[in-house]
Amino acid sequence: MPAPDFAEEIRELNLNFLILAQRMAHDNVAAAAVKLGVAEEDLRWLQTLSPAKLVRLAQGAMLVPQFRFDGALLKQLAGDVGRDEAAAQLHALILAQAKPRKSPIVGDDDGEKT
Amino acid sequence: MAKKLEQIEADAQEILIAAELIRLGARMQLLEAEVVLSRDRLMKLYKQVRGVSPPKGMLPFSTDWFMSWQPNVHSTLFANFWQQVAETDHRRRLITAYQLYLDTVDAVQIEPVLSITRAWTLLRFLNAELLQLTPCSQCGGHFVTHAYEPAKTFVCGLCHMPSRAGAGQENRKHRLAAAQRSLPVKKNRRRVASAVTG
Numbered sequence: 001m002p003a004p005d006f007a008e009e010i011r012e013l014n015l016n017f018l019i020l021a022q023r024m025a026h027d028n029v030a031a032a033a034v035k036l037g038v039a040e041e042d043l044r045w046l047q048t049l050s051p052a053k054l055v056r057l058a059q060g061a062m063l064v065p066q067f068r069f070d071g072a073l074l075k076q077l078a079g080d081v082g083r084d085e086a087a088a089q090l091h092a093l094i095l096a097q098a099k100p101r102k103s104p105i106v107g108d109d110d111g112e113k114t
Numbered sequence: 115m116a117k118k119l120e121q122i123e124a125d126a127q128e129i130l131i132a133a134e135l136i137r138l139g140a141r142m143q144l145l146e147a148e149v150v151l152s153r154d155r156l157m158k159l160y161k162q163v164r165g166v167s168p169p170k171g172m173l174p175f176s177t178d179w180f181m182s183w184q185p186n187v188h189s190t191l192f193a194n195f196w197q198q199v200a201e202t203d204h205r206r207r208l209i210t211a212y213q214l215y216l217d218t219v220d221a222v223q224i225e226p227v228l229s230i231t232r233a234w235t236l237l238r239f240l241n242a243e244l245l246q247l248t249p250c251s252q253c254g255g256h257f258v259t260h261a262y263e264p265a266k267t268f269v270c271g272l273c274h275m276p277s278r279a280g281a282g283q284e285n286r287k288h289r290l291a292a293a294q295r296s297l298p299v300k301k302n303r304r305r306v307a308s309a310v311t312g
Contacts, residue, residue: 028210028213030199030200030201030206030207030210031199031210031213031214033198033200034195034198034199034214035214035217086222086223086224087187087272087275089222090187090191090222090224090272091187091253091255091272091273093191093218093222094187094190094191094194094255094256094257094272095253095254095255097191097194097195097197097198097255097256098194098249098254098255098256
């Protein structure tokens with residue numbers, strides 16, 4: 001039995017993410033940027049992509065979306081539960097907001113960042 | 115003629131914004147300050163959207179509410195969202211940030227405590243430098259505090275929880291929050307939003 005390479009799963013996850021990002025950006029770019037942790041410029045670029053291009057972007061057995069927080073915060077978000085679970089969760093969410101968002105990745109056609 | 119069309123378009127824009135603010139629970143004072151429509155039209159719109167006349171009376175004017183434990187956590191969350199939302203129209207910025215706040219408390223199954231009118235008051239207080247966002251010296255999160263809070267010694271209410279924090283939350287559940295929840299407008303609200311931005 002061949003070892004699983006998870007390529008299919010990764011492709012599906014990528015595609016799910018890209019389609020969701022497109023939909024959210026279409027609904028409200030500013031809100032989508034905050035929720036996804038992706039720069040608005042990148043979301044706008046993503047919106048212009050055709051389905052065929054999305055599929056191509058999703059292929060390649062490498063994950064497109066990535067962790068946006070550092071380890072300490074991830075641990076806290078995962079449930080570093082203190083006395084009050086709800087409070088701990090809100091605390092982690094507030095700290096998540098303080099982290100700087102990613103700067104745009106996708107540059108203009110001439111290769112310069114917008 | 116062209117000017118008239120522009121006028122109509124601008125009016126429509128204002129009405130959409132006003133309707134969205136009303137759906138989110140905005141009081142008349144907020145609408146009158148932020149929307150370029152006559153008081154009469156706003157009153158009418160309010161009745162159409164909510165089905166009742168707008169509540170009368172003054173808005174609470176005190177920075178103290180934002181300092182008690184639970185409201186402070188909620189307003190801090192909102193203020194952080196507000197800082198992150200890049201939107202040129204400040205009304206849209208308020209709406210989007212408040213929507214993000216509602217979505218977040220919804221996702222972690224907590225009742226919203228901050229009404230949109232309070233959120234707007236908070237922004238005015240921040241603007242007038244009665245309140246500010248101060249980084250906690252322990253966790254680094256930015257929290258709503260009185261202006262000129264010394265940052266070196268500031269410890270936020272979540273790093274140092276008061277002993278009775280969160281107790282009696284059930285009783286304190288905001289009436290407005292319940293009213294908001296009972297409004298079946300979530301889907302509509304989004305459609306309206308995308309009609310404007312899209």
